[in-house]
Amino acid sequence: MKRRGVARILEAVFSAVLIIEAVAIGYMLLKTPNPGTTKSTEELYKFGYSMLSSLCANNGLDRLIFDSNWNIRRGWEGDLKVVMNSLVPPNVVFNISIYNATYDEECFIKLVRLNRVPISNVVDEEAFIKAGENILITYIYTTYNPVKDDIVILFIYLRLATLRGV
Incomplete structure (x- = not known):
């Protein structure tokens, strides 16, 4: 027993x-994911899309990149960096790259990078690795080129990250 x-x-x-x-x-x-982190990430996405939308409104991006003959302006990267720095809060780092979508000889879409220098408020990419929230936004912007009577399609890649402890 x-x-x-x-x-x-x-x-x-x-x-x-x-x-x-x-x-x-x-x-x-x-x-489940941390609601604070999820909320911060969602807010960062909303902020990024809102910033790009306001930047592209009323052909603002056109005037930054192209001159009156629709040639790429010299030094436009620095001008865009100044505008971005004025829009981004101090605890957010950014890196933006802009590509022009064109067709090659075989009618394949080809992305040609427009900015020859980095447009960023950080020197080292490691800031994005050490950051809290880190997002990448792909924004497709179309505009009309009256000189060539053609549509210009720009792919904008915006990387945003919030710094910890700032």
Whole structure:
């Protein structure tokens, strides 16, 4: 009789440990993201899209990049960097690249990078690695070139990150 009681107690303890481990593993696998982080990431996306939308409104980006003959202006990267620095809060770092979508001889889409120098408020890319939230926005901007009577399609890649402790 005593042996059956000991076996039942060991069985109950083993079952309890097994249930606790299953709950712990399930919690780790099904853990929801931190709501504060998710909210911050969503706000960073909203901020980035809003900033790009206001930058492109009323042909603002056209006037920054192109001259009156629709040639690429010299030094436009510095002008865009000044505008971006005025729009971005101090705890947010950015890097923006702009590509012109063109067709090659075989009618394939080819992306030609317009900015020859980096447009960023950080020197080292490691700032993005060490940052808290880190997002990449792809923004497609179309405009009309009246000189060539053609549509210009620009792909804008904006990387934003919030710095920790700032």
